Amino acid sequence: SAVISQKPSRDICQRGTSLTIQCQVDSQVTMMFWYRQQPGQSLTLIATANQGSEATYESGFVIDKFPISRPNLTFSTLTVSNMSPEDSSIYLCSALQGTEAFFGQGTRLTVV
Amino acid sequence: AQSVTQLGSHVSVSEGALVLLRCNYSSSVPPYLFWYVQYPNQGLQLLLKYTSAATLVKGINGFEAEFKKSETSFHLTKPSAHMSDAAEYFCAVSAANSGNTPLVFGKGTRLSVIA
Numbered sequence: 001s002a003v004i005s006q007k008p009s010r011d012i013c014q015r016g017t018s019l020t021i022q023c024q025v026d027s028q029v030t031m032m033f034w035y036r037q038q039p040g041q042s043l044t045l046i047a048t049a050n051q052g053s054e055a056t057y058e059s060g061f062v063i064d065k066f067p068i069s070r071p072n073l074t075f076s077t078l079t080v081s082n083m084s085p086e087d088s089s090i091y092l093c094s095a096l097q098g099t100e101a102f103f104g105q106g107t108r109l110t111v112v
Numbered sequence: 113a114q115s116v117t118q119l120g121s122h123v124s125v126s127e128g129a130l131v132l133l134r135c136n137y138s139s140s141v142p143p144y145l146f147w148y149v150q151y152p153n154q155g156l157q158l159l160l161k162y163t164s165a166a167t168l169v170k171g172i173n174g175f176e177a178e179f180k181k182s183e184t185s186f187h188l189t190k191p192s193a194h195m196s197d198a199a200e201y202f203c204a205v206s207a208a209n210s211g212n213t214p215l216v217f218g219k220g221t222r223l224s225v226i227a
Contacts, residue, residue, distance in 0.1 A: 031212045042219040099163045105155040
């Protein structure tokens with residue numbers, strides 16, 4: 001099984017600023033994903049982080065707002081740019097290993 | 113395209129009673145199905161998964177689920193609820209044999225256990 005370390009675990013940020021979330025996996029994985037979980041809601045896929053190429057974004061999410069890096073097979077970052085209170089949410093990193101998806105502990109972001 | 117419907121956003125049971133959390137899926141290809149649990153302020157933990165082997169799947173903490181293709185269902189059950197089972201439960205689907213596809217989640221069911 002894969003162990004995922006995600007940081008920061010929580011942050012309170014001023015509107016208009018940016019926050020970069022880091023995700024480290026303890027083994028090489030082909031696929032990594034970023035999800036958003038708004039308060040009391042389910043998980044919504046933001047994008048697939050592709051190693052060596054641009055991330056693939058889902059409808060409603062754009063690279064300028066959520067730039068993603070995937071420099072190697074164990075690491076990815078998600079940046080939430082030009083934040084507004086509507087971006088307050090939990091952001092989760094996920095890695096696919098075989099048929100099983102593993103998740104980080106999440107980053108609880110509050111924008112004030 | 114795939115989707116998951118979880119019936120009931122909140123289920124409340126007495127300690128020792130049967131737990132039944134409902135999940136129906138829609139998939140144009142054979143699915144893989146998953147149940148995850150999320151405790152407050154924590155990430156998601158896999159309870160069990162169906163990957164086209166046995167249709168009755170046993171998971172951790174005494175939970176099990178049965179894949180019923182005719183009903184497009186994958187309901188989660190536990191014979192006797194414990195207080196520690198109180199959490200949010202998510203059903204998820206992915207496409208079998210398509211390789212490397214992300215999971216699609218249902219809206220979740222919050223389970224409360226009453227002493």
